[in-house]
Amino acid sequence: MSGPSRYDVADRAPRTLIDFMLRWETILIGLLIAVVIGNTIISPYFLDIYNLSDATFNFSEKAIIALGMTLLILVRDIDLSVAAIIALASLAMGLAADAGAGTGLLIPIGLGVGAICGAFNGLLVARIGLPSIVVTIGTMSLFRGLAQVILGDQAITKYPAAFQTLGQGYLIKWPPIPYSFALFLVLAAIFTFVLHKTAFGRKLFAMGNNPIAAQFSGIPVNRIRFWLFVLTGLLAGVAAILLTARIGSTRPNIALGWELEVITAVILGGVSIAGGAGTIPGVVLAVFILGLATFGLSLVNVPGIVISVLLGLLLIVSIAMPIVVRRLLKGKPVV
Amino acid sequence: MVDEPILRLDHVTKQFPGVRALHDVHMALYPGQVTALLGENGAGKSTIVKILTGIYRPDAGAIHIGGKLQSFSSPRDAWRSGVSAIHQETVMFDDLTVAENIFMGHMPLRSGKRIDWQLMNARAAELLKSVDADFGSEVLLKRLGVAQKHLVEIARALSHDSRIVIMDEPTSALSAREISDLFLIIAQLKAEGRAILFISHKFDEIFRVADRWVCLRDGEHVGEGLIKDVEPRGLVKLMVGRPIDQVFPKKKIEIGEPVLEVVGLSNPTEFADVSFTLHKGEILGFYGLVGAGRSETMQALFGVSKATAGVVKLNGKTLAISSTADAIVSGIAYVPEDRQVQGTVLPFGIRENTTLASLHQHTDKGILSRVSEQKITRKLGGRLSVKAAHWEQRLNELSGGNQQKVVIAKWLATSPKILILDEPTKGIDVGSKAAVHEFMGELASEGLAVILISSELPEIMGMADRIMVMHEGRIVKNFTRAEATAEAIVTAATGGGHHAAA
Missing domain, CATH: 3.40.50.300 (P-loop containing nucleotide triphosphate hydrolases)
Incomplete structure (x- = not known):
């Protein structure tokens, strides 16, 4: 039996056009094109390079957090406290700025608070073994509450000009690319490489699909989960720096509700909420779709509340559609 | 009446x-x-x-x-x-x-x-x-x-x-x-x-x-x-009662020097004072009723759980195993009993399952090489005669027997010195069962040391060189292949031999 196998086994399955068409990324690209065309029709100002560049300010910070959230959801965890981490990190930077700290000190403070908050979540989840959804609902109130108690109903607005440039300035003048957007693109490229090309990425997929078998295969499941929380906290710290610098102030309600917008992007990007499936390019496309759709609608003065209704519908329809199409192809009843 | x-x-x-x-x-x-x-x-x-x-x-x-x-x-x-x-x-x-x-x-x-x-x-x-x-x-x-x-x-x-x-x-x-x-x-x-x-x-x-x-x-x-x-x-x-000796492809293998020595391995609830020596080329059987502590003992050896007392020596060197990663580096491989939950990542393909415990062998400057992964998958999948349409086929589309072959392939890919098989033929079809038995003998003849946990008497009597019988967390008796009889093994496993020996 140690001779050649009794069976002929091909290296891979034959690829079919239907499989490619039904790939989530293909669908997202279609959706993105639809959003661009739709926006171009409803507003003559949409396809303006400066307007588009402006639009990226509004989603780059959330998009950066979405990268970390993607990895967490992939391994069956979640972090609902990311927006509250922004509040706490922004507060810490505000207090430091009040005390006269310069940009060189504010950046490590923002990053450090983010990472510490993430480590706190990670300890409770990976060390003590509490469910991440429960832990981060708790720390969401805890972190935000701390920020509110300390800040009261005031705002801190004394940030150095050099610091504010981080959130408002451009890395390249033409085409105009803001620092935040450039940072997102670089991080997205790194995340894509790590998740889809390295052994570490493969381990994350294994953990998401079967954490027990992953542990039995020598993967340090809980250690990795801990570090993913630290990473996501750190990215929330990055977002806190960019956002605080962009609006030049810290308020108690800063980034309120962002955690859901981040998770919306991750889910629309095709990451399974049950873990184990998803891609970074998918999430990047989803970020663009949501960001540009929001931007286009606001150009024609659709109120924010209506935009959120439309985005909710977009999420549900686009997630239901491939399932419905697959059932139709297999001749199964849709409902 | x-x-x-x-x-x-x-x-x-x-x-x-x-x-x-x-x-x-x-x-x-x-x-x-x-x-x-x-x-x-x-x-x-x-x-x-x-x-x-x-x-x-x-x-x-x-x-x-x-x-x-x-x-x-x-x-x-x-x-x-x-x-x-x-x-x-x-x-x-x-x-x-x-x-x-x-x-x-x-x-x-x-x-x-x-x-x-x-x-x-x-x-x-x-x-x-x-x-x-x-x-x-x-x-x-x-x-x-x-x-x-x-x-x-x-x-x-x-x-x-x-x-x-x-x-x-x-x-x-x-x-x-x-x-x-x-x-x-x-x-x-x-x-x-x-x-x-x-x-x-x-x-x-x-x-x-x-x-x-x-x-x-x-x-x-x-x-x-x-x-x-x-x-x-x-x-x-x-x-x-059935003539079991002829059915099993037991090979005559020269038993080599001791590879693994376990002395007094204990844990407060599952097993106590487990000691045995495993030799090169040997198949060491562990028999017992469900709940006798066999899997728990082996999982402690493999770093899934921790033993609270005892010494484990590999080739004379004391091992400190605190994680499955440590065990794999030391050359221990464990094919678990619960194939679906512990053994396989069902939505992964054959290639991804095969390389999961040895990914570092397939990276070049941190990048996974699909070519290298395909090579080992073809080699081991072929050697174990895995029956599949293609090597990317998902495990949940394969039969239990073929899934088990992939799990064994995953562990062989780590080039282990010690292979622990926990109920390796449980719930798989007759053909795959025979293939697993034959392969087990082949691995032993190549110098691997094998531990076989089985609750099937014919299997353990047919394949093992020595048989350890566990009862309520302890090794109560051990038999050489020659002296083992079905009656004596079952009596020991049900607690009879324990009382007789005491």
Whole structure:
């Protein structure tokens, strides 16, 4: 039996056009094109390079957090406290700025608070073994509450000009690319490489699909989960720096509700909420779709509340559609 | 005693893909009598239970209850006909009350489909009284201990007013005192004229409680009679008796120097003072009943759990293993018993499963090389004759036997020195089983040291060079291949040898 196998086994399955068409990324690209065309029709100002560049300010910070959230959801965890981490990190930077700290000190403070908050979540989840959804609902109130108690109903607005440039300035003048957007693109490229090309990425997929078998295969499941929380906290710290610098102030309600917008992007990007499936390019496309759709609608003065209704519908329809199409192809009843 | 059976199975056959679970089996249960169902693991006992409780339908054969032909298409049909079962692992609802558990599926109703709580609680209280329970009917189930939960199961069986009660290893989780209490209840059920089918591996219990016995082997009926006419020795022979030596491809292999030495390995709850030496080229068998602590011992060796005492030496060097990663680096590989949960990532393809425990071998400057992964997958998948359409095929599309081959391939890819196989042929088809056996011998002849945990006597006697028998967390006996007999192994595993040796 140690001779050649009794069976002929091909290296891979034959690829079919239907499989490619039904790939989530293909669908997202279609959706993105639809959003661009739709926006171009409803507003003559949409396809303006400066307007588009402006639009990226509004989603780059959330998009950066979405990268970390993607990895967490992939391994069956979640972090609902990311927006509250922004509040706490922004507060810490505000207090430091009040005390006269310069940009060189504010950046490590923002990053450090983010990472510490993430480590706190990670300890409770990976060390003590509490469910991440429960832990981060708790720390969401805890972190935000701390920020509110300390800040009261005031705002801190004394940030150095050099610091504010981080959130408002451009890395390249033409085409105009803001620092935040450039940072997102670089991080997205790194995340894509790590998740889809390295052994570490493969381990994350294994953990998401079967954490027990992953542990039995020598993967340090809980250690990795801990570090993913630290990473996501750190990215929330990055977002806190960019956002605080962009609006030049810290308020108690800063980034309120962002955690859901981040998770919306991750889910629309095709990451399974049950873990184990998803891609970074998918999430990047989803970020663009949501960001540009929001931007286009606001150009024609659709109120924010209506935009959120439309985005909710977009999420549900686009997630239901491939399932419905697959059932139709297999001749199964849709409902 | 009455001699007209209340339940009769005639010519019952049940086939699963690749496995013949039951073949032309007959059996009778008598009112007011306890019948013990005997057989090795895999002999077909649980298939019988599942047929009697309406979970499986037989492919052929008839069930008569009280002289009437029955055909169960659901568990509900089975209770209605008066059959209920108390299972090995209790299947109940922790967050509901005792009364709700007892009457789940047949709660007394008032008009408008509303539950009649008063009547239900009152009837539950009566049933609990009849089994001498010391807790009320409105207590939440999760507040109860294992033995108390068993009483709830028994009360549930009585709530159907079942004439036939099946007890599938009812004592496996009970203490000696609780077992005595259970036997009092059994005596009472007998006095009420109910027929009891009693399944147990423990001969002392069978001889205490049963009136009759029926023995199965490989899905076939091999004997029956009255308990007073037999001795344990005779029953064991009947359970295991078949010429097994010829079937197994045991190779003559030179046993080399010691590779792994384990001294006094202990853990507070699962196993104690486990010591053994494993040699190069050797297949060391571990036999025992379910729950004897074999898997737990091996999982401690593999770094899944921690041993609290003991020394493990590999090639003379003391090992400190605190994670599975440590174990893999040391050259230990473990093919777990629960293939679907512990062994495979089912949505992954064959290639991704094969390389999962040895990914670092396939990276170049941190980048995974698909070419390198494909190479090892082709090599090992081919060597194990994995049957698949292509190497990217997902594991959940493969048969159990082929899944197991992929798990073994995953561990061979780590180039281990020690391979631990935990029930490697459990639940896989005959062809794959033979392939696994043959491969095991081949690996040993290449100098690998193999530990084989198996609950199947023929397998362990056919493949192992030496056999360690565990009972209640300890190694109670060890046999060389030459001195091992089925009777002696089973006696030791059921606790008999333990007392004899003490």
